[in-house]
Amino acid sequence: MSDVIDLPPPPPFDRLADARDIALFLDFDGTLVDLAHAPGAIVVPPDLGERLRKLAARLGGRLALVSGRSLDDLGGHCPIEGIACAGSHGAARRDAAGMSLGEPAQAMAPDALDDLRTGAREFGLMLEAKPHGAALHYRRHPERADLARALADEVAARFDLAIKPGKGVVELTQTGADKGGAVRAFLALPPFAGAQPVFIGDDVTDEDGMAACEEAGGFGILVGDRTPTTARYRLPNVSAVYEWLSL
Numbered sequence: 001m002s003d004v005i006d007l008p009p010p011p012p013f014d015r016l017a018d019a020r021d022i023a024l025f026l027d028f029d030g031t032l033v034d035l036a037h038a039p040g041a042i043v044v045p046p047d048l049g050e051r052l053r054k055l056a057a058r059l060g061g062r063l064a065l066v067s068g069r070s071l072d073d074l075g076g077h078c079p080i081e082g083i084a085c086a087g088s089h090g091a092a093r094r095d096a097a098g099m100s101l102g103e104p105a106q107a108m109a110p111d112a113l114d115d116l117r118t119g120a121r122e123f124g125l126m127l128e129a130k131p132h133g134a135a136l137h138y139r140r141h142p143e144r145a146d147l148a149r150a151l152a153d154e155v156a157a158r159f160d161l162a163i164k165p166g167k168g169v170v171e172l173t174q175t176g177a178d179k180g181g182a183v184r185a186f187l188a189l190p191p192f193a194g195a196q197p198v199f200i201g202d203d204v205t206d207e208d209g210m211a212a213c214e215e216a217g218g219f220g221i222l223v224g225d226r227t228p229t230t231a232r233y234r235l236p237n238v239s240a241v242y243e244w245l246s247l
């Protein structure tokens with residue numbers, strides 16, 4: 001783990017991709033789209049799906065989106081047909097042909113959602129109910145971070161869920177789901193198997209994906225300036241990600 005933010009920029013993407021097979025894992029919010037005040041307020045380039053498919057084709061199909069959003073939510077913002085994806089923090093995965101991989105993700109218990117809804121109303125938090133989890137957002141009220149965390153801790157303990165802190169958010173997920181698991185699952189299969197994995201992400205949950213890439217002989221690229229990080233390289237913002245990838 002590094003706690004310095006003066007990480008170097010990554011080597012030119014073309015040089016890496018020409019030297020050997022690269023498997024590219026891309027986070028969504030904060031990496032491919034700028035963060036916005038609410039989950040539905042993001043601005044996505046209208047042709048992002050097409051651009052990603054072109055990049056995936058160049059990489060022999062070895063490109064996967066790995067997001068905390070559900071696959072349906074992700075697909076509602078960006079057409080993801082033809083692109084391998086993991087949603088719900090790695091719990092739901094499908095290949096580029098749309099085939100589900102691994103165990104189906106567990107549905108969020110309705111009683112847990114009810115408790116979160118009640119608490120969110122009481123503490124003035126925004127609740128994002130997701131098929132396989134939930135997020136308590138406090139971006140607009142940073143002073144409510146501790147309340148969000150306390151509510152999430154209480155509900156997680158009662159319903160055996162995991163906690164994932166993020167930017168302006170604390171999330172509840174099924175236990176055992178993380179982006180590292182998604183990376184390992186893709187790397188076990190063609191066309192990803194044997195390639196050098198590279199994970200690009202901006203948030204704490206992306207660290208698991210970056211660590212899985214390191215384990216497999218690859219590396220992580222941090223977007224922005226969050227510390228500490230396992231990333232070896234850094235790009236300053238979303239625009240720099242597009243530029244680096246010629247996306």
Ligand SMILES: O=P(O)(O)OC[C@H]1O[C@H](O[C@H]2O[C@H](CO)[C@@H](O)[C@H](O)[C@H]2O)[C@H](O)[C@@H](O)[C@@H]1O
Binds near residue numbers: 036
């Ligand atoms: O893994 P990601 O693709 O980065 O998704 C992580 C979470 O992103 C979303 O929340 C974040 O983005 C919002 C929109 O910019 C922002 O308002 C919020 O503060 C951020 O935490 C999304 O709402 C979550 O469901 C994702 O898990």
